[in-house]
Each structure stands twice: as structure tokens, then as C-alpha cells.
Amino acid sequence: MSTIPTPSFSRRRALTGLATALALSPWPVVRAAPASFPQPGRTLRIVLGLAAGGASDAQARFVANRLPDVLGIPVIVENRPGASFILATEEVIRAAPDGYTLMYAPSSVVAQNPQTLAQVRYDPFKDLTPISLGARGPLVLTAHSSLPVHTVQELVAYVRAHPGTVSYASFGAGTSSHIYGEAFCRQAGLDAVHVPYKGGADAARDVLAGRVQFYFDAAPNAIQNSATGKVRMLAVAAPKRSPLLPDVPTMGEQGITGVDMPSWLGFYGPAGMPPAVVDTLSAALAKVLSQPETRAFFRQGAYEAEASSPRELAALTRSTYDAWGGIIRQLGLAVQR
Known part of the structure; x- marks a missing residue:
């Protein structure tokens, strides 16, 4: 007399067979699409490697107060001062690349620190995703x-x-x-x-x-x-x-040449962010940074609010890194690793 398999055994055998068939199939497996961005109920963090109260902090908070009108979700600024912005940068790099953690950072974080500070362990080109330029100021x-x-x-x-x-x-x-x-x-x-x-x-x-x-x-x-x-x-x-x-x-x-590198600040996220999320954030930042009240606020601190595409910020990061690299090597300030 044959034994009738139990339902749980049948389900396990069926799932095993399906998994085997999918693995051997020449057709790609269609995975579920990621959740849309931004999602209601989520909060976007802008991490800043400086103490509250400075010019960069004021800029970040001004933008954070206006982004909810564009994105429809809360936006906060988290201050993580210390170690020449390294603590803040490392926190952003470790964050999930889902668009809910960004960093507002001066150009020194991506163009100078990796070439002059021995404790820097990040690669600005591999570990960060450029989102948008934020401001320029000397x-x-x-x-x-x-x-x-x-x-x-x-x-x-x-x-x-x-x-x-x-x-x-x-x-x-x-x-x-x-x-x-x-x-x-x-x-x-x-x-x-x-x-x-x-x-x-x-x-x-x-x-x-x-x-x-x-x-x-x-x-x-x-x-x-x-x-x-x-x-x-x-x-x-x-x-x-x-x-x-x-x-x-x-x-x-x-009469003093060679001391004329422009300074700027930009928005970055962790590496691996989906392009659609990057584009959404870049467009939202561009909308806020182009508003007359934003420009007026930044000008009070001798900065010009300025947005960019992710590609433009990536190119600016590279060109600034290379230009500072030449100066750093010439002055003998490069870290020997």
C-alpha cells in the first residue's frame, strides 16, 4: 500500500523543484521592482560633519526645511562633527543606498582629505554617489x-x-x-x-x-x-x-599666484544608489536651490547657491581632486601610504 505524502512535504518538494528549474532556465529571473522613492513615513537625513551654528549648517538646514515641500517627506540635519568630516563621511558610506541618507560636504572632503590625511579610509570616487552641487564661496x-x-x-x-x-x-x-x-x-x-x-x-x-x-x-x-x-x-x-x-x-x-582654487559644497550619498533615486533627489535639490529665497539666504553668507546634475558634480569632484593633488604634491603635503 503506497503512502500519501503529507501536504508540507509536497510543498517543500514543489518549491525545491521550482528553484531548480529557475536556476537551470536560460531566461533571466524577473525580480520584484524596488519600492518607489520617496515613501511616505520615511525621513531623509542630511549628515553634516560640523557642529551646529556655522554657515554650512545654516545652509543645510535652510535646504532641509524646504525639501519636504518638494519630496513630501520629513528632512532633518544631523551634525556629526569631528576628524575633519571623516566621521560624517564614514557614516554616510555605511548607510543603505536607498536615498534616505545624504551628506552636505565642502570640497575638501572629496578633493583634499583623501590626499593629505592618513586616517582617511574612503575613496571619494568609489564610496560616494554625487547628487548635486550646493554652493560656491571663497x-x-x-x-x-x-x-x-x-x-x-x-x-x-x-x-x-x-x-x-x-x-x-x-x-x-x-x-x-x-x-x-x-x-x-x-x-x-x-x-x-x-x-x-x-x-x-x-x-x-x-x-x-x-x-x-x-x-x-x-x-x-x-x-x-x-x-x-x-x-x-x-x-x-x-x-x-x-x-x-x-x-x-x-x-x-x-601678486600672489597659485592660491586661487575655488571652494564649493555638494550633496553626496553612499555608493550604489539607484539612478532613479539619484535623479529624483538631484531634481528636488535643484528646485530648492534655485528659489529666490534660497539664493538670498546663501548670499548673506557670501555664498552662491548653485545646483548641478549628478554627472556635473562627478566631473567637478574629479577636476578639483586632480587640481588640489598637483598643489599638494608640489608642497610636499601628500600622505605617504
Whole structure:
């Protein structure tokens, strides 16, 4: 007498047979389409590697407050300061590439840090997905008002007259402010002491107090600090004058070449993001960044709000990385790995 298989055994045998047939089939298996983006109930995070209260934080929050009107989901900013943006970058890289975790970062994160900081373990081209440019704005050479200088050439003359006694600040070894300071000293033949800090706030505080004498600072901070009368803005480190600082000449106008790299900030996500999600986010950011109120807010801090396509940001990342690489190698600041 034959035994009738139990239903559970039959189902297992049937599923096994189906799996075998699919594996041997010459036709591709059609998988379920991913869920649409954005999904109601999800929250988008914009991670920032700086403390709350700075210019970049204000920009990120301004955009985050307006993205929900475009995407239809909540958007928050999470501050993850420390280690020259490395902690924030690594958090984004580890995040699921589903579009709900982005990073708003200055160009130094992708163009300078990987070439100057030994603790950087990420590859800006393999581990991140470019989404959109966010803003452009120059660094500004500032000097403490106790120095009898009002131009770059006067600062050069003063430092030459006091070799080894004048110091300049940076918001970290290997950061843009350090590289600008080193390039300036090399170009002008100056013997000045580099004093690195853990961030821009610490550096600016000592410059305001006169403990260090000059500093390449972010434009919003330079404007704010110069309003106190304790520091003077001597030059912008950019190829041309900023329309928001028309009375401040460039370094090149004052005889110092090679210190004119533009600075910018961009939005990135983790590697492996679906193209449709990238395009949706890029379009949403473009809509917010093009709004007159966004442009007006960014201009208050001497930045120009500017969006881009993902491809354009990828090309800008590569060109900026290569350009800084040449300067870093020339100055001997490249990390030996």
C-alpha cells in the first residue's frame, strides 16, 4: 500500500523543484521592482560633519526645511562633527543606498582629505554617489588688526621683517586653510609658523584674540569677524573677485599666484544608489536651490547657491581632486601610504 505524502512535504518538494528549474532556465529571473522613492513615513537625513551654528549648517538646514515641500517627506540635519568630516563621511558610506541618507560636504572632503590625511579610509570616487552641487564661496585671507597691514603685500613685508615669529591658523593639518597658508608662504618666500586647530571655530577664536596673526577663513566667518574690527579681510582666494565681496581683491591681483582654487559644497550619498533615486533627489535639490529665497539666504553668507546634475558634480569632484593633488604634491603635503 503506497503512502500519501503529507501536504508540507509536497510543498517543500514543489518549491525545491521550482528553484531548480529557475536556476537551470536560460531566461533571466524577473525580480520584484524596488519600492518607489520617496515613501511616505520615511525621513531623509542630511549628515553634516560640523557642529551646529556655522554657515554650512545654516545652509543645510535652510535646504532641509524646504525639501519636504518638494519630496513630501520629513528632512532633518544631523551634525556629526569631528576628524575633519571623516566621521560624517564614514557614516554616510555605511548607510543603505536607498536615498534616505545624504551628506552636505565642502570640497575638501572629496578633493583634499583623501590626499593629505592618513586616517582617511574612503575613496571619494568609489564610496560616494554625487547628487548635486550646493554652493560656491571663497576662502578669505584675514589678518589681526594689531598688524600694521591692509593689503597682501603689506602682510608679506611684515612677515619678512619678522621671520619665524608670525603665525597663521588653519582648521586642521591638511585642510584647505592649511594648504592655502602653506602655498601663500611658499609663493611669497615667508617664514611663518603654522598653528593647526581642530576646527574653524577654534582657529577663528585665536585669530580674534590675536594669538595667531593671519588665517584663510571661510567667507561667512571672515565677514562676521571683520565686523568686530579685530580682523581685516585682505584678499579672496579665488580666480576672480566675489560679487558678494566686491571691494576685496583676489590674491592674484596682489601678486600672489597659485592660491586661487575655488571652494564649493555638494550633496553626496553612499555608493550604489539607484539612478532613479539619484535623479529624483538631484531634481528636488535643484528646485530648492534655485528659489529666490534660497539664493538670498546663501548670499548673506557670501555664498552662491548653485545646483548641478549628478554627472556635473562627478566631473567637478574629479577636476578639483586632480587640481588640489598637483598643489599638494608640489608642497610636499601628500600622505605617504
